[in-house]
Amino acid sequence: MQKNNNISLFEGKIVCPRCDGNGLIYKGKITGLDTIIYICDECEAAWDEISNISVDTFSDLTLFLEKKGCPNEDVIDLGYVTL
Numbered sequence: 001m002q003k004n005n006n007i008s009l010f011e012g013k014i015v016c017p018r019c020d021g022n023g024l025i026y027k028g029k030i031t032g033l034d035t036i037i038y039i040c041d042e043c044e045a046a047w048d049e050i051s052n053i054s055v056d057t058f059s060d061l062t063l064f065l066e067k068k069g070c071p072n073e074d075v076i077d078l079g080y081v082t083l
């Protein structure tokens with residue numbers, strides 16, 4: 001797994017850089033696409049790679065799904081990302 005110096009951890013879980021410590025990042029699967037993404041459980045910021053997680057690179061989940069062309073897909077929670 002790639003190291004990312006922009007993120008901090010709380011008990012091994014990735015702290016969301018966007019909402020400043022309020023949220024933790026979980027792994028989600030977009031059902032229709034079979035695609036893994038990384039989402040904040042608090043503010044729904046989303047990233048497509050762990051190595052991309054930073055405050056400059058997030059998309060809101062709804063926007064993210066629109067960009068992928070699947071605004072109505074569900075996201076399955078696969079649990080928190082631990083490093």
Ligand SMILES: [Zn+2]
Nearest residue numbers: 016019023040
């Ligand atoms: Zn957040």
